[in-house]
Amino acid sequence: MNKDFWKIVFTWLETASLEELHHKRNLVQQMLGQIHDRGLKSDIRRILRFMDEEILARAELSKLLSVA
Numbered sequence: 714m715n716k717d718f719w720k721i722v723f724t725w726l727e728t729a730s731l732e733e734l735h736h737k738r739n740l741v742q743q744m745l746g747q748i749h750d751r752g753l754k755s756d757i758r759r760i761l762r763f764m765d766e767e768i769l770a771r772a773e774l775s776k777l778l779s780v781a
Contacts, residue, residue, distance in 0.1 A: 714756050723761060726767045734771075738764045 745757045
């Protein structure tokens with residue numbers, strides 16, 4: 714996947730709602746089971762990791778803001 718694709722992914726991660734993140738993560742996880750190309754599977758796993766990181770970061774931020 715090219716540099717422009719990754720820019721789009723990162724922009725979406727920063728702007729998507731938490732609900733959108735969870736929904737798309739489930740869809741991408743389902744896609745992973747249907748793909749047989751090793752390179753594409755690697756990219757999909759990377760996307761899933763970025764989604765997980767964003768979800769965790771938002772949870773931590775929410776936790777910090779609720780304590781303050």
